[in-house]
Structure formats: C-alpha cells, structure tokens
Amino acid sequence: MSTAAKHKFVIDYSRPASDGVFDGAAFEKFLHDRIKVEGKTGQLGDQIKIHRDGDVKITVSSNIDLSKRYLKYLTKKFLKKNTLRDWIRVVAVSKDSYQLRFYNIQTADDEEEEED
Numbered sequence: 001m002s003t004a005a006k007h008k009f010v011i012d013y014s015r016p017a018s019d020g021v022f023d024g025a026a027f028e029k030f031l032h033d034r035i036k037v038e039g040k041t042g043q044l045g046d047q048i049k050i051h052r053d054g055d056v057k058i059t060v061s062s063n064i065d066l067s068k069r070y071l072k073y074l075t076k077k078f079l080k081k082n083t084l085r086d087w088i089r090v091v092a093v094s095k096d097s098y099q100l101r102f103y104n105i106q107t108a109d110d111e112e113e114e115e116d
Helices: 014-018 024-034 068-081 109-115
Strands: 007-012 048-053 057-062 088-094 097-102
Touching (some): 007 068, 024 048, 024 057, 024 068, 068 088
Antiparallel strands (some): 088 097
C-alpha cells in the first residue's frame, strides 16, 4: 500500500479571510468534526488529513475515497451556519481545488431611480 495520498483537495479562502469575514480555524474544526469516514463523523484517523496554511487555504488529503463534491457541500454548510452564504460562493478553479469568492453585486440604485 502506498503512503501517498489518494486524493488531495485545496480550498482557498484567502479573499474572504483578507476582509476579516472568514475564520479559517473554525472552518478547519468544522471539517474535522463533519467529514464522515465509514458513516461516522469526527473519526478521521490516519485516513484523512486536514492541514491549514495560515489564513489562506486548507488542504484535505485522503487515502480513502473522498469526493470533491462532498467538500463543496460541507463548505456551503459552513457558510450557511455562519450566515455568509448570501455573500460568498464556492467556485471550482481546477480539478482538485475550490476557491471562496464574493458574489459580484451591482448596486441597484440605478434601477430604483427609473421606477420613480
């Protein structure tokens, strides 16, 4: 059996973290508590490793099957729990990484003035 990781995913949260709205440590703990291994949460063992690189990104390495979609699901769940879901979205930037970005919000002032 090889010691190399079977799956390695990166979640880049540098944009919201630089604005001070995203807590990387809380996100790391959330993933640690919520990722299921063989149907059980909080028991990652040696099969899944979660590593946080400063306030920039989290790397999840797994020796067992772990889908990228599952990490997106958990990330969205974390954003919803922290009422950030309305401002931040999860975008796939490559085959094995996600990035958290703010929604592009145009001001609706122009539209409101036309209605008057």
